[in-house]
Amino acid sequence: MSIISIQGLSKTYASGLQALKAVDLEIRRGEIFALLGPNGAGKTTLINIVCGIVTPSTGRAVVDGHDIVRDYRASRAKIGLVPQELHTDMFETVWATVSFSRGLFGKRPDAAHLEKVLRELSLWEKRHDKIMTLSGGMKRRVLIAKALAHEPQVLFLDEPTAGVDVELRREMWALVRRLREGGVTVILTTHYIDEAEEMADRIGVIDKGALVVVDEKTALMRKLGTKQLTVHLARPLTEIPPGLDGWRLALNGGGNELELTYDAHQDATGVPTLLARLGELGIEYRDLHTRQTSLEEIFVGLVAK
Numbered sequence: 001m002s003i004i005s006i007q008g009l010s011k012t013y014a015s016g017l018q019a020l021k022a023v024d025l026e027i028r029r030g031e032i033f034a035l036l037g038p039n040g041a042g043k044t045t046l047i048n049i050v051c052g053i054v055t056p057s058t059g060r061a062v063v064d065g066h067d068i069v070r071d072y073r074a075s076r077a078k079i080g081l082v083p084q085e086l087h088t089d090m091f092e093t094v095w096a097t098v099s100f101s102r103g104l105f106g107k108r109p110d111a112a113h114l115e116k117v118l119r120e121l122s123l124w125e126k127r128h129d130k131i132m133t134l135s136g137g138m139k140r141r142v143l144i145a146k147a148l149a150h151e152p153q154v155l156f157l158d159e160p161t162a163g164v165d166v167e168l169r170r171e172m173w174a175l176v177r178r179l180r181e182g183g184v185t186v187i188l189t190t191h192y193i194d195e196a197e198e199m200a201d202r203i204g205v206i207d208k209g210a211l212v213v214v215d216e217k218t219a220l221m222r223k224l225g226t227k228q229l230t231v232h233l234a235r236p237l238t239e240i241p242p243g244l245d246g247w248r249l250a251l252n253g254g255g256n257e258l259e260l261t262y263d264a265h266q267d268a269t270g271v272p273t274l275l276a277r278l279g280e281l282g283i284e285y286r287d288l289h290t291r292q293t294s295l296e297e298i299f300v301g302l303v304a305k
């Protein structure tokens with residue numbers, strides 16, 4: 001059952017630029033969904049529409065049963081939004097800013113909930129500190145604490161780990177997993193393919209305002225992924241011999257490596273017959289090496305034009 005249902009959502013800005021083109025997307029309750037796309041693809045526009053910050057030109061979106069336009073307050077209360085940067089609140093204490101965020105959604109004060117959130121984010125000891133005195137990593141955590149203060153069902157994270165160090169990145173990932181275990185649906189945008197590969201249950205790729213693919217991460221990698229076999233030759237070749245027509249081959253490494261691209265999920269991968277054929281042609285090799293296409297290559301293939 002979907003927690004967010006998006007149908008035919010388009011956005012044309014006043015400038016005439018069409019940032020989103022008839023996007024249909026269902027977000028499942030409890031999943032981690034990664035929205036991948038190059039700069040300017042429309043990721044932030046999509047998030048901002050669902051969060052009620054930008055109005056859609058056409059189409060509709062429903063969050064946990066509440067229409068984002070007609071039923072704005074109820075739908076917005078279901079959502080926590082973690083923006084990329086902290087713009088305000090620098091002179092406030094951590095506790096004051098997080099309490100205020102909860103109040104914005106008309107929720108009654110709940111010190112126990114806020115304590116749980118702050119402890120979860122290792123901010124409890126810092127609750128009386130002014131935000132301006134915190135490190136960059138802690139400021140990021142304050143953004144997450146603010147977004148979680150009103151107990152949202154859905155958390156949007158816009159580029160959660162852009163510019164953070166490796167340690168904080170791992171902490172963020174662990175936190176996102178814990179949130180999911182607690183029943184929160186997480187939607188994150190990222191430029192980092194390895195982040196999507198590591199975190200997401202499903203991946204949506206957006207390019208020039210259109211969703212070009214939405215699938216389970218593992219299915220995406222299985223369907224679109226190919227494998228490469230590199231044959232390290234005993235003696236270099238100057239060209240691919242005519243006797244090897246019909247295989248998807250490339251000659252690399254100054255003629256020392258013959259690379260076969262194949263679909264590892266087909267029964268007839270072509271690997272055994274290629275090796276047999278090399279033997280028939282008297283082409284000797286020293287070593288063999290295979291590798292799987294990464295999500296990065298799949299992504300580049302989808303958005304390259």
Ligand SMILES: Nc1ncnc2c1ncn2[C@@H]1O[C@H](COP(=O)(O)OP(=O)(O)OP(=O)(O)O)[C@@H](O)[C@H]1O
Nearest residue numbers: 013015017019037038039040041042043044045046
């Ligand atoms: N308020 C606006 N008025 C006009 N055009 C806008 C506005 N906001 C965004 N755009 C344009 O809409 C397109 C999509 O922008 P958006 O910020 O949604 O992309 P994005 O995928 O989030 O990019 P990034 O990864 O760089 O954050 C871009 O071409 C952008 O310049």
